[in-house]
Amino acid sequence: MQHCAKCGAPLSPNMTFCPQCGTSLSPFPSQTSSNPTDGTIVDTPDTLQKTVLSANNSAANFMPQAPQTIAADNANRPFAAYNARSYAPPPQPYRSPSYPQAHVPGTPLLSTLPNQGQVQSKPFVANSLNAANSVSHQNSRPEFSKPALVSLLALLGLIMLSGFGLIFYASVTRPAQFRARATATTQAIQTVNAQSTATVNAQATSIANATVTAQAHTQATATALQNIYNQATSGTPTLASSLAFQTGSNWDIYDAVGGGGCGFAGAALHASVFQQNYYVPCFAHATNFGNFALEIQMNILKGDEGGLIFRANDVANQFYLFRVGHDGTYSLLVTRDNQHNTPILDDKSAAIKTNFGQINLLTIIAQGNNISLYINKQFVASTTDGSYARGEIGIFAGNGGHPTDVAFSNIRVWTF
Numbered sequence: 001m002q003h004c005a006k007c008g009a010p011l012s013p014n015m016t017f018c019p020q021c022g023t024s025l026s027p028f029p030s031q032t033s034s035n036p037t038d039g040t041i042v043d044t045p046d047t048l049q050k051t052v053l054s055a056n057n058s059a060a061n062f063m064p065q066a067p068q069t070i071a072a073d074n075a076n077r078p079f080a081a082y083n084a085r086s087y088a089p090p091p092q093p094y095r096s097p098s099y100p101q102a103h104v105p106g107t108p109l110l111s112t113l114p115n116q117g118q119v120q121s122k123p124f125v126a127n128s129l130n131a132a133n134s135v136s137h138q139n140s141r142p143e144f145s146k147p148a149l150v151s152l153l154a155l156l157g158l159i160m161l162s163g164f165g166l167i168f169y170a171s172v173t174r175p176a177q178f179r180a181r182a183t184a185t186t187q188a189i190q191t192v193n194a195q196s197t198a199t200v201n202a203q204a205t206s207i208a209n210a211t212v213t214a215q216a217h218t219q220a221t222a223t224a225l226q227n228i229y230n231q232a233t234s235g236t237p238t239l240a241s242s243l244a245f246q247t248g249s250n251w252d253i254y255d256a257v258g259g260g261g262c263g264f265a266g267a268a269l270h271a272s273v274f275q276q277n278y279y280v281p282c283f284a285h286a287t288n289f290g291n292f293a294l295e296i297q298m299n300i301l302k303g304d305e306g307g308l309i310f311r312a313n314d315v316a317n318q319f320y321l322f323r324v325g326h327d328g329t330y331s332l333l334v335t336r337d338n339q340h341n342t343p344i345l346d347d348k349s350a351a352i353k354t355n356f357g358q359i360n361l362l363t364i365i366a367q368g369n370n371i372s373l374y375i376n377k378q379f380v381a382s383t384t385d386g387s388y389a390r391g392e393i394g395i396f397a398g399n400g401g402h403p404t405d406v407a408f409s410n411i412r413v414w415t416f
Contacts, residue, residue: 225372225379232293232365232414239287239413243269249284252394256280260397260405268299268407271306271397279398283314290390293414295363298395300326300356303404308362309394319391322364322373323398328352330380332373334387344383351378367416 002011009020017024241247244267251269255261258275262282273280289310298306305325312319317338323331330352332345352375353360363374372382393413397406 222379225382228365228372229293229363229374229377229379232416233295233363233412235414237412238289238292238415239411241411242267243409243411248286250286251284252282259403266407268409269395270405270407271395272403272405273303273397273399274403276399276401279396281309281314281394281396283309283312283392283394285314285392287393287413288390289366289393289413289415291367291416293363293365293416294393294411295361295413296395296411297359297409298324298362299359299407299409301405301407302356303397303402303406304400305398305404306406306408307396307398308364309392309396310364310366311388311391312394313388313391314394318388319394320371320385320388321396322362323396324352324360324362324375325400326354326356328354330373330375332371332381332383334385344385345373345381347381349375349378349380351375351380 002013003009004011004018004020004023006023007018007021009018011018239249241249243251243264245264246253252262253264256273256275256278258273258278260272260274260280262269262271262280264270269282271280271282292310294308294310296308300306303326305323307321307323309319309321317335319335321331321333321335321341323333328350329346329348331343331347333341333343335341361376363377365372365374369384369386370382371385373380395406395408397404
């Protein structure tokens with residue numbers, strides 16, 4: 001039985017190529033020695049190995065025997081030493097698919113010759129089985145079992161469904177929630193605005209109604225007070241005098257300390273005061289009225305103020321005093337004694353004529369504790385006070401900083 005000189009595979013007679021490694025089996029003449037029977041070393045370019053020929057073989061009928069490993073000193077020689085001679089590479093031998101390529105332990109692996117005369121080496125593989133396993137693991141594709149594949153597909157399906165769910169939530173559900181919240185917020189704001197508008201409208205209506213009611217009440221009150229005035233000053237007066245001279249009412253006539261006083265002049269009764277921060281009263285001592293309407297014409301010729309006295313006790317200096325000033329103000333005071341006056345009404349009225357020489361018509365309506373004041377037939381104020389019930393009537397002039405002279409005329413009194 002013959003064996004391949006390269007890989008040691010068993011060979012049949014008349015085979016031209018090794019079925020294991022594809023090495024050409026044609027005999028080559030010896031290039032080292034002409035007598036191979038003497039045990040010398042022969043180089044064969046097909047095997048690229050050093051083999052020992054037996055003594056029974058001759059060069060004429062060369063049949064390669066099983067290769068023997070060269071001594072250790074030659075095994076470590078570099079690959080270039082075995083390829084010192086240049087030659088054309090043999091054609092690619094046929095390889096049977098039923099015989100996988102194997103490597104003999106201890107032999108180097110050779111790569112394909114890319115160019116003539118050049119051989120590239122691969123690292124030495126000490127164990128052919130490990131090398132085969134390494135190549136097998138590198139070239140093999142991972143295989144998945146059916147349960148793993150099903151689990152992987154299920155996981156991919158879950159990921160896809162989660163992505164679709166997230167897209168649906170982000171594009172449909174979440175905007176719908178935002179729209180719903182925005183709609184609810186808008187409706188709440190509109191409701192609050194509507195309620196606020198309704199409240200404002202109700203308040204405005206209430207205020208308007210109250211204003212209308214107040215105006216109506218004021219108008220009704222003014223109408224009633226005007227009716228009171230018309231009724232109180234109608235009919236025949238109890239007392240009527242032009243005050244051009246002394247009458248049975250017994251008016252004061254005197255000279256005041258510091259100048260001024262009470263006296264008739266120029267068809268009128270004058271009250272004048274020249275001392276600053278003093279007033280001069282002129283009483284009608286023969287009068288005594290409780291419920292009445294008193295009306296008189298007053299003309300401030302110069303100075304500050306003048307007015308009427310009613311329900312007076314001149315001995316005790318107790319009475320009501322209704323003053324009207326050149327500056328358009330008016331007051332109602334209660335005199336307790338010679339040095340104390342208490343105002344119970346104090347205001348300003350457009351009904352007052354403020355120019356010197358202009359006549360203002362003053363009217364007092366007193367009935368019980370109710371006292372109403374009128375200037376030029378216009379109602380200006382009313383109050384309730386029970387300090388004095390009845391007494392004398394009179395006139396006065398006041399100096400608030402300027403010498404004052406006031407003329408009074410045409411007095412009338414209606415009692416009831």
